[in-house]
Amino acid sequence: MFSIYHYNLLHRNTFGVEAWADRFVEYANEEELVMFVKTECKGQPLLHIGCGSNLLFCSDVSGTVLHSGIRDIEQLPCDDAEMVRLRVGGGVIWDELVSFCVKNGWYGLENLSLIPGEVGAAAVQNIGAYGSEVGDRIEQVGLINLQSGDSLTVPGDTCQYAYRYSRFKGEWRGQYAVTRVTLRLSRTFEPDLSYGALADALQQRGIGNPTAQQLRQIVIELRQSKLPAPEVLGNAGSFFMNPVISRETFEELQTRYPRMPHFSVPGGEKIPAAWLIEQAGWKGRTLKNAGVYDKQALVLVNRGGATGKDIVELSEAVRADVKRLFGIQIEPEVNFI
Numbered sequence: 001m002f003s004i005y006h007y008n009l010l011h012r013n014t015f016g017v018e019a020w021a022d023r024f025v026e027y028a029n030e031e032e033l034v035m036f037v038k039t040e041c042k043g044q045p046l047l048h049i050g051c052g053s054n055l056l057f058c059s060d061v062s063g064t065v066l067h068s069g070i071r072d073i074e075q076l077p078c079d080d081a082e083m084v085r086l087r088v089g090g091g092v093i094w095d096e097l098v099s100f101c102v103k104n105g106w107y108g109l110e111n112l113s114l115i116p117g118e119v120g121a122a123a124v125q126n127i128g129a130y131g132s133e134v135g136d137r138i139e140q141v142g143l144i145n146l147q148s149g150d151s152l153t154v155p156g157d158t159c160q161y162a163y164r165y166s167r168f169k170g171e172w173r174g175q176y177a178v179t180r181v182t183l184r185l186s187r188t189f190e191p192d193l194s195y196g197a198l199a200d201a202l203q204q205r206g207i208g209n210p211t212a213q214q215l216r217q218i219v220i221e222l223r224q225s226k227l228p229a230p231e232v233l234g235n236a237g238s239f240f241m242n243p244v245i246s247r248e249t250f251e252e253l254q255t256r257y258p259r260m261p262h263f264s265v266p267g268g269e270k271i272p273a274a275w276l277i278e279q280a281g282w283k284g285r286t287l288k289n290a291g292v293y294d295k296q297a298l299v300l301v302n303r304g305g306a307t308g309k310d311i312v313e314l315s316e317a318v319r320a321d322v323k324r325l326f327g328i329q330i331e332p333e334v335n336f337i
């Protein structure tokens with residue numbers, strides 16, 4: 001186990017904001033984590049993080065920040081010859097897993113290429129992009145209770161996966177460490193081209209029938225063209241979720257904004273928050289040291305030296321203007337700590 005007191009979290013969050021934790025602990029396996037919970041932690045607050053690519057430190061963290069060092073990938077027996085079952089450690093880098101799977105001919109994760117973060121956090125956040133969500137591939141999640149140290153395994157279909165949501169963000173919040181995730185992948189490649197921008201990108205390149213590697217490459221290119229690299233400009237990907245509004249509200253808004261983009265989903269119409277933010281005049285703007293990215297209005301960035309509070313202040317100003325203009329409340333996707 002790696003343990004250090006009074007730890008600077010600057011390099012543990014992709015926004016690149018400074019915050020201090022009383023202690024930082026990285027466990028190498030389940031036994032170390034159980035031992036820590038049962039003997040050393042003594043009821044102090046615990047915060048489990050992954051790569052810090054979807055959180056914002058608004059102040060210092062009292063207690064211990066935990067990080068997984070479980071980085072193995074095992075292939076499990078599978079009764080279906082068409083499928084592959086993988087049990088993946090929570091500390092595996094997500095995109096390294098996607099790359100490994102594509103190389104081995106195990107399919108289903110290509111559209112989720114280049115999403116920053118680790119496997120444990122991916123299962124908490126239900127990461128999604130280009131029409132795919134990881135929750136659809138999760139068969140089981142291995143957990144350790146952070147109060148008792150007990151181990152348990154829960155089926156994926158009890159995790160309440162929904163758009164950028166799981167039970168780990170709701171009633172189970174803060175209760176468990178995700179130690180392992182069992183994924184069910186396919187040996188047959190069937191590209192998911194349901195997302196318009198992805199299908200368009202393939203068409204522009206004259207690729208009718210992509211290989212998994214080509215699809216992965218195009219997803220990577222699309223992401224790189226819109227999302228800033230955190231090493232260059234601190235950010236946490238989409239800062240807000242795309243709101244779903246009722247059909248009545250949508251129809252009423254559409255009379256005022258006939259060009260408002262929208263996507264029909266169960267329960268109403270999903271409106272790109274990026275469009276709302278851009279219309280509100282925030283794209284490319286800066287407040288203190290935080291800004292709205294000029295190529296994708298859904299991304300807030302650290303323009304250098306921003307504090308967590310600067311970024312919160314900017315997000316509140318953006319939300320207030322969107323609310324005033326459209327009557328729509330946009331909610332952060334990023335977790336405020």
Ligand code: EPU
Nearest residue numbers: 129130237238240241242261272274275278295296297298
């Ligand atoms: N748009 C604007 N202005 C902008 C950018 C986009 O008006 O500055 C409008 C355009 O109409 C565009 C639409 O928004 O067609 C959708 O844009 P895009 O395809 O870039 O997707 P998004 O809704 O902005 C979502 C996810 C991303 C994911 C992409 C692709 C959320 C909150 N975000 O973004 O996820 O990569 O779709 O699937 O659902 C993340 O969660 O961190 C993330 C990057």
